[in-house]
Amino acid sequence: MRVLIIEDDSETATFLVKALKESGHTAEWAADGITGLELAREGAFDVLLVDRMLPELDGLSVIQTLRKEGNQTPVLVLSALGEVDDRVRGLKAGGDDYLTKPYAYAELLARVEALSRRTIPGEQATRIVVGDLVLDRLSHAVTRAGEQIALQPREYRLLEYLMKHAGQVVTRTMLLENVWDYHFDPQTNVIDVHVSRLRAKIDKAFDKPLIHTVRGAGYVVRDSE
Amino acid sequence: MTASDTASPRATLRTTIFGLSAVGVAAYLVVTAAMFAAVVWQLNRGFAADVLETLSAEVRTLTAIAETEDAEALRRTVQRLSRGANTRLYFLAAADGSKLAGNLVNLPPKLAPGGAGGIFPYSFAAGPDSGQRYAAGLAVQLSEGGRLIVARDVEDQRQLIWWLRVLALAGFGIIVLGGLGLGWLASRSVLSRVDTMSEATRRIMAGELAGRLPIEGSGDEFDRLSESVNAMLARIEDLMHGLKEVSDNIAHDLKTPVNRLRHRAEATLRTAKTPGELSAGLGQTIEAADEIIKTFNALLLIARLEAGAIEETKATVALAPVLADAAELYEPVAEEAGLKLIAEDLADVSIKANRHLIGQAVINLIDNAIKYGRQSDGLEANERPGMQASGTSPKIEIALRQVNGRAVITVADNGPGISAKDRARATERFVRLDKSRSLPGTGLGLSLVAAVARLHGGELRLEDNAPGLRAVLTLPV
Numbered sequence: 001m002r003v004l005i006i007e008d009d010s011e012t013a014t015f016l017v018k019a020l021k022e023s024g025h026t027a028e029w030a031a032d033g034i035t036g037l038e039l040a041r042e043g044a045f046d047v048l049l050v051d052r053m054l055p056e057l058d059g060l061s062v063i064q065t066l067r068k069e070g071n072q073t074p075v076l077v078l079s080a081l082g083e084v085d086d087r088v089r090g091l092k093a094g095g096d097d098y099l100t101k102p103y104a105y106a107e108l109l110a111r112v113e114a115l116s117r118r119t120i121p122g123e124q125a126t127r128i129v130v131g132d133l134v135l136d137r138l139s140h141a142v143t144r145a146g147e148q149i150a151l152q153p154r155e156y157r158l159l160e161y162l163m164k165h166a167g168q169v170v171t172r173t174m175l176l177e178n179v180w181d182y183h184f185d186p187q188t189n190v191i192d193v194h195v196s197r198l199r200a201k202i203d204k205a206f207d208k209p210l211i212h213t214v215r216g217a218g219y220v221v222r223d224s225e
Numbered sequence: 226m227t228a229s230d231t232a233s234p235r236a237t238l239r240t241t242i243f244g245l246s247a248v249g250v251a252a253y254l255v256v257t258a259a260m261f262a263a264v265v266w267q268l269n270r271g272f273a274a275d276v277l278e279t280l281s282a283e284v285r286t287l288t289a290i291a292e293t294e295d296a297e298a299l300r301r302t303v304q305r306l307s308r309g310a311n312t313r314l315y316f317l318a319a320a321d322g323s324k325l326a327g328n329l330v331n332l333p334p335k336l337a338p339g340g341a342g343g344i345f346p347y348s349f350a351a352g353p354d355s356g357q358r359y360a361a362g363l364a365v366q367l368s369e370g371g372r373l374i375v376a377r378d379v380e381d382q383r384q385l386i387w388w389l390r391v392l393a394l395a396g397f398g399i400i401v402l403g404g405l406g407l408g409w410l411a412s413r414s415v416l417s418r419v420d421t422m423s424e425a426t427r428r429i430m431a432g433e434l435a436g437r438l439p440i441e442g443s444g445d446e447f448d449r450l451s452e453s454v455n456a457m458l459a460r461i462e463d464l465m466h467g468l469k470e471v472s473d474n475i476a477h478d479l480k481t482p483v484n485r486l487r488h489r490a491e492a493t494l495r496t497a498k499t500p501g502e503l504s505a506g507l508g509q510t511i512e513a514a515d516e517i518i519k520t521f522n523a524l525l526l527i528a529r530l531e532a533g534a535i536e537e538t539k540a541t542v543a544l545a546p547v548l549a550d551a552a553e554l555y556e557p558v559a560e561e562a563g564l565k566l567i568a569e570d571l572a573d574v575s576i577k578a579n580r581h582l583i584g585q586a587v588i589n590l591i592d593n594a595i596k597y598g599r600q601s602d603g604l605e606a607n608e609r610p611g612m613q614a615s616g617t618s619p620k621i622e623i624a625l626r627q628v629n630g631r632a633v634i635t636v637a638d639n640g641p642g643i644s645a646k647d648r649a650r651a652t653e654r655f656v657r658l659d660k661s662r663s664l665p666g667t668g669l670g671l672s673l674v675a676a677v678a679r680l681h682g683g684e685l686r687l688e689d690n691a692p693g694l695r696a697v698l699t700l701p702v
Contacts (some may be wrong), residue, residue, distance in 0.1 A: 012530075101350065102518050104511070182554070182588070184581075184582060184585050185519060190554055190557070190558050193557040193558045193561055195555075197557055215508075216511070
């Protein structure tokens with residue numbers, strides 16, 4: 001995956017370029033809005049990481065310009081401004097996701113990988129299959145090895161989100177935002193308890209667990225160890 | 226501007242009040258001068274018409290005498306008329322111009338043959354006041370060649386109009402001097418009030434934040450202005466205090482976790498030998514950093530809320546779903562802690578609010594209730610002796626009611642509760658009651674709720690639930 005980082009702080013950018021390369025992606029860096037816009041226009045990127053406060057041209061203007069020109073590359077907005085209305089402004093400008101500084105790299109990586117998936121048309125599939133676990137998005141039925149599993153509505157949405165991003169790490173914050181629509185970090189491990197309840201229903205009766213914990217990052221649903 | 230030149234005459238002349246009084250005086254002068262001119266003109270016209278009519282009548286009578294009788298009769302009549310009154314003036318001249326009768330000393334040049342008549346000066350021969358006076362006269366050519374002049378003394382009218390002019394000018398002078406003088410005094414007084422206010426403002430700007438504008442107690446516009454400005458200053462002072470408190474607290478309370486982070490990093494560096502130990506140590510360091518970030522974010526959010534700028538993000542929010550969602554999110558955590566989370570008594574109430582902030586506030590209350598509802602003595606809630614004795618199971622009840630036009634959200638637990646003394650302190654920033662020191666958290670949860678409540682014009686109260694703690698969040702509908 002090719003990632004363009006538009007960020008004026010060279011230390012952050014250098015760290016991100018290096019870390020993304022270690023995670024198996026390629027990354028380029030633009031230090032100001034104009035350069036970033038020009039690079040993004042070439043269109044060869046899967047995800048753009050855009051800082052809001054940039055020299056020459058601010059991040060939101062870069063995104064707005066790209067969207068006006070019909071460029072649909074997924075954008076993750078990075079910002080030190082983290083209030084709800086800042087987030088709304090970032091998304092309105094055409095950003096696909098919003099991450100507040102300071103962030104954990106694991107969080108950023110998980111979001112970048114989730115965003116790159118958006119361009120894959122499988123997003124709208126009516127059936128999601130991971131190993132012997134099948135989720136039918138029309139009837140909301142979940143079966144594992146042919147066995148019907150009864151889920152609460154929220155558990156269903158949690159599983160749906162995890163399965164939609166099968167093979168990708170999904171962080172607790174991503175779950176909180178996308179499944180519960182809360183945009184802050186509660187102080188308790190609320191998400192862990194929900195996931196462990198879901199696990200009890202999905203994995204407990206079976207030999208091979210599908211929901212895995214990724215230390216320091218979050219969860220991933222996948223068919224292999 | 227220095228204090229010395231504010232009270233200077235130039236400053237006084239530049240005030241709005243002085244400018245307004247000058248313009249007022251000028252406008253008044255123009256209007257009254259025009260009116261006065263009209264009055265004088267009208268008076269003159271009236272006098273002239275009167276005199277002309279009287280003179281014409283007399284001329285007609287006298288020429289009639291000359292025609293019906295003879296010149297001698299006219300001469301006698303004129304002589305007789307000339308004798309008594311001194312405001313009626315006559316001059317009868319023969320054809321050669323010599324005087325036949327009359328009390329005018331000589332023929333006024335204006336009324337000499339060829340002249341039609343008009344105002345002329347004359348000298349009164351007899352009497353002590355033989356000065357020059359003015360008269361209005363008519364002249365007629367008699368048929369046998371003589372000339373008759375009939376005139377009236379108009380000195381009194383002239384005097385009257387002269388006096389009117391003098392009085393008017395004096396009046397104008399008084400108005401100009403008085404108006405400008407009053408304007409001057411008024412602007413001096415205004416300027417001195419403004420100077421006092423500027424002086425106070427300068428002192429406040431210089432750092433004396435507790436300073437206020439003086440209020441004289443007269444309730445005038447300056448007092449009203451000062452009151453508003455003082456209210457603003459009080460708010461600014463509050464905010465400054467808040468800010469100072471925040472920075473003090475950041476300095477004070479972030480030191481602990483930053484120190485912890487440093488210790489962990491140092492300990493890892495010193496003791497870790499294997500890659501596994503190293504990565505475990507680094508993981509702990511990152512966790513400590515995350516904790517600092519959380520505290521920092523919470524602090525910034527509270528500070529921002531206390532600055533109060535969310536008006537544009539408010540919308541109509543149905544509260545029951547917000548509470549139900551929060552309860553649904555926390556139900557498993559509560560259950561793990563041995564607490565039953567009940568959210569059944571939810572009335573249908575909508576308010577103008579920022580949904581995210583209200584959601585966060587409610588979640589903080591539930592989080593708090595779970596934390597304090599279960600712990601205090603190291604026993605899980607259901608192991609506590611009091612619980613079993615009273616027969617109540619440990620629970621958290623969330624309720625929403627509408628009372629007197631206000632939405633009332635209560636989150637109540639029946640745990641150990643907190644003492645009345647501690648309840649008052651619990652909503653202050655960073656106050657972590659001693660019992661909770663061992664629990665995770667920033668100590669900012671309840672102060673965030675209180676800030677959200679204030680921002681929506683509501684309040685947070687902590688009450689005794691006997692047993693337990695009841696948090697009551699009241700918000701205006």
